[in-house]
Amino acid sequence: MADLPLAPSDVALPEARRRLNPTLVRYLSALRTPKGVVGLSILVLMGLAALLAPVLFPGGYDQQGPQALTGMSGKHIFGVDEFGRDIFVRSLYGLRIDLSLILTAVPLSMAVGTLLGLSGVISERLGAAVQRLLDVVIGFPGLILGICLVAILQPGWPALFLTILISGLPTAGRLARGAWLAQQSREYVLAARVLGVSRWQLLVRHVLPNAMDAIVVNGAVWMVVGVYIEAGLSIVGLGVQPPTPSLGVLLNNGLRFVTQSPTYIVGPALLLLLVSVGFSLLSDALNEAVNRR
Amino acid sequence: MVRFLIRKIPSVVFVLFASSIVAFALPRLAPGDVAVTLAGTDSTAAAIAAIRQELGLNRPLVVQYWDWIVGLFQGNLGESYLLRRSVASLIGDRLGSTLELAALATLLVILIGTTLGVAVGSTRRRWARAGLDLVNSFFIAIPSFLTGLALILVFGVLNRWLPVSGEVSFMADPTIGFQFLILPAFALALPSAAVVARLLQAEMLAVKNEDYVDLALSKGASATRITLRHVLRNSVGTAVVAVGLQIGNLLAGAVIIEAIFNRNGLGQLAVSSVQTRDFTVLQVLILAVVFVAVICQILTEVVLAGLDPRIKLGE
Numbered sequence: 249m250a251d252l253p254l255a256p257s258d259v260a261l262p263e264a265r266r267r268l269n270p271t272l273v274r275y276l277s278a279l280r281t282p283k284g285v286v287g288l289s290i291l292v293l294m295g296l297a298a299l300l301a302p303v304l305f306p307g308g309y310d311q312q313g314p315q316a317l318t319g320m321s322g323k324h325i326f327g328v329d330e331f332g333r334d335i336f337v338r339s340l341y342g343l344r345i346d347l348s349l350i351l352t353a354v355p356l357s358m359a360v361g362t363l364l365g366l367s368g369v370i371s372e373r374l375g376a377a378v379q380r381l382l383d384v385v386i387g388f389p390g391l392i393l394g395i396c397l398v399a400i401l402q403p404g405w406p407a408l409f410l411t412i413l414i415s416g417l418p419t420a421g422r423l424a425r426g427a428w429l430a431q432q433s434r435e436y437v438l439a440a441r442v443l444g445v446s447r448w449q450l451l452v453r454h455v456l457p458n459a460m461d462a463i464v465v466n467g468a469v470w471m472v473v474g475v476y477i478e479a480g481l482s483i484v485g486l487g488v489q490p491p492t493p494s495l496g497v498l499l500n501n502g503l504r505f506v507t508q509s510p511t512y513i514v515g516p517a518l519l520l521l522l523v524s525v526g527f528s529l530l531s532d533a534l535n536e537a538v539n540r541r
Numbered sequence: 542m543v544r545f546l547i548r549k550i551p552s553v554v555f556v557l558f559a560s561s562i563v564a565f566a567l568p569r570l571a572p573g574d575v576a577v578t579l580a581g582t583d584s585t586a587a588a589i590a591a592i593r594q595e596l597g598l599n600r601p602l603v604v605q606y607w608d609w610i611v612g613l614f615q616g617n618l619g620e621s622y623l624l625r626r627s628v629a630s631l632i633g634d635r636l637g638s639t640l641e642l643a644a645l646a647t648l649l650v651i652l653i654g655t656t657l658g659v660a661v662g663s664t665r666r667r668w669a670r671a672g673l674d675l676v677n678s679f680f681i682a683i684p685s686f687l688t689g690l691a692l693i694l695v696f697g698v699l700n701r702w703l704p705v706s707g708e709v710s711f712m713a714d715p716t717i718g719f720q721f722l723i724l725p726a727f728a729l730a731l732p733s734a735a736v737v738a739r740l741l742q743a744e745m746l747a748v749k750n751e752d753y754v755d756l757a758l759s760k761g762a763s764a765t766r767i768t769l770r771h772v773l774r775n776s777v778g779t780a781v782v783a784v785g786l787q788i789g790n791l792l793a794g795a796v797i798i799e800a801i802f803n804r805n806g807l808g809q810l811a812v813s814s815v816q817t818r819d820f821t822v823l824q825v826l827i828l829a830v831v832f833v834a835v836i837c838q839i840l841t842e843v844v845l846a847g848l849d850p851r852i853k854l855g856e
Contacts, residue, residue, distance in 0.1 A: 384559045387831045389793030399568045476684045484800040510698045
C-alpha cells in the first residue's frame with residue numbers, strides 16, 4: 249500500500265484522527281485501500297452525476313428531438329430513444345431514482361433488521377418467534393416478494409422501496425441475533441451480569457459493536473441487491489411507471505427496440521454495472537478492513 | 542430418514558401455512574374491486590352485487606380462505622375470475638415452458654459449477670487459479686438479466702445465430718426447442734453456477750489438507766485419482782447443498798428471464814395476473830414457489846446424508 253498517493257488528510261490530521269471513534273477509523277481505513285479508492289470514486293462520480301442531472305440537463309428527461317432510435321453518436325453518447333429523447337439524459341435521471349431507492353431503503357432495512365434480530369434481548373421467546381417470521385420472508389425469493397407487494401400497492405417507487413426494505417430484514421436480523429447469542433455465552437458477559445450490569449448496557453457496549461461490522465458490510469452488499477431488485481421488477485414491467493425513467497425501465501424499453509437500435513440497452517446497462525461494481529468493491533474493502541483486526 | 546422427515550413436518554407446515562395466509566391476504570389488500578372490473582365501467586350497483594354473489598366475494602374472508610385451502614387439498618386450485626378458466630388449466634398450459642427452462646438451467650448449474658469448481662480447486666498453478674477465480678467473481682456479481690441482455694445482443698442481434706424471442710416446445714421439436722432454450726437457460730444458470738463453483742472450490746482446498754489425502758499420496762495414488770476419489774468425493778456435499786439452495790433463486794430469476802426472452806411461462810403468468818389483479822391465480826403461484834423452495838431444501842438435506850455417512854439426519 250506504500251505506493252498509494254497520500255491524501256492531505258493522512259498527513260495533516262493525526263490529532264483529529266485520535267479523537268475519532270475507533271470503529272469509524274477502521275471503516276475509513278477501508279476507503280484507502282485500492283479497492284476502496286476505486287469503489288468510492290465510482291460511487292462519488294455516479295452520485296454527483298445523479299445529483300447534478302437537473303443542473304446539467306435542465307430540460308428534464310422528456311425533451312424530444314427530431315430523430316428516433318439512432319445509435320450512439322458524439323452528440324448523444326448513449327443514442328436516442330423511440331421518442332427522440334436522449335438516452336444519456338434519461339439514464340442520469342434514472343440513476344437518481346435507483347440511488348434514491350437504495351440509499352434510503354437499505355440503511356433503514358439494516359437498522360430495522362438489527363432491531364428485530366435483537367428482540368431476543370427482551371425475551372428469548374420473542375426473539376425465537378421473530379426469527380420464525382423472518383424465515384417466512386426468506387421463503388419468498390426477492391422478486392416473488394416484489395410481485396406480492398406490487399399486487400397490493402400500485403407499481404412504483406413505494407412498492408420498490410418496501411420490497412428492498414423487507415427483503416433485507418432477514419439477513420440483518422440473523423447477523424444481529426448471531427452476535428447477541430455469541431456474546432451471551434462469553435464469560436465476561438456472565439461476569440458482567442452477575443455484577444448487575446443491565447442487559448441494555450451489555451447490548452450497547454458489547455453486542456452492537458460486535459454486530460456492527462458484519463451489518464455494515466452486509467449493507468454495502470445489499471445496495472447491489474437493491475439495484476438488481478429495481479432493475480428486475482422494472483424489466484418485467486412492475487417497476488416505476490413510464491415516462492419516469494429508472495435504469496430498469498430503460499432496459500425494459502430498450503429491449504423492445506433491440507433489433508432496431510441494439511445500443512439502446514448498452515448505456516443504461518453500463519451505468520447499472522458501474523453502480524454495482526462500485527458497491528461491490530466498497531463492500532469488499534470494508535470486509536477486509538473489519539477482518540484485519 | 543423417516544424420523545427426520547417426520548420431525549421436519551411442523552416447521553414445514555408452519556412456513557407453508559404462513560405463506561398461504563400471506564399469499565391469500567396480500568392481493569386482497571389491494572385497492573380496487575374485482576366485481577367492479579368484471580361488471581364494466583357503466584354497470585349498476587345491482588349488477589355488481591350479483592357478480593359478487595356469484596363469485597362468493599361477499600362471504601367473510603375466513604370462509605373464502607377455508608374454501609381455498611380445502612379446495613387445494615382436494616386438487617382444486619380454483620378458478621380465474623377474469624379469464625373464467627380453472628387455475629389448473631392456466632398453469633398447466635405454461636408449466637412445460639418453465640419446467641424446460643428450469644431443468645436445463647439446473648443441469649447447466651451442476652455442469653458448469655462442478656467443472657469450474659474442480660478446475661480451480663485442483664489446479665496447482667497460481668496464475669490459473671487466480672484467473673479462474675477472477676472469472677468466477679465476475680459471474681457471481683453479474684445478475685442473470687444482464688447476462689441475458691448481453692447474450693441477446695451477441696447471439697441474436699449482432700450475429701443472428703440463435704432465436705432470442707419466443708419459444709418452441711422442446712417436446713414438440715427438440716432441435717428448434719433447444720435453440721430457443723439454450724440462451725435463457727445459460728443466462729439463468731450462470732450466476733448460480735458461479736456460486737456453486739466458489740463453494741466447491743473452497744471446500745476442495747480445505748479437504749486437501751486432510752490426513753487421508755496425505756495417506757493416499759504416500760501410498761502413491763495418482764493426482765487424478767486423489768482429486769476424483771478422495772478430494773472431490775468428500776467435497777461434493779457442499780456442492781449439492783449449494784445447488785439445492787440455488788433452486789429458489791432460479792425460480793425467481795426465471796420470472797425476469799422469461800420476460801427478457803419473451804417466453805410464455807409461469808413467470809409471465811404471475812406478472813400478468815399482478816397487472817390484471819387476478820388474485821385467484823396469483824395466490825396459487827405464490828404458494829407453489831414457496832412450496833417448491835421448501836421441498837428442495839429438505840431434499841437437499843436427505844441427499845446430503847446419503848452422500849456422507851458421517852451426517853446423521855435429524856441430529
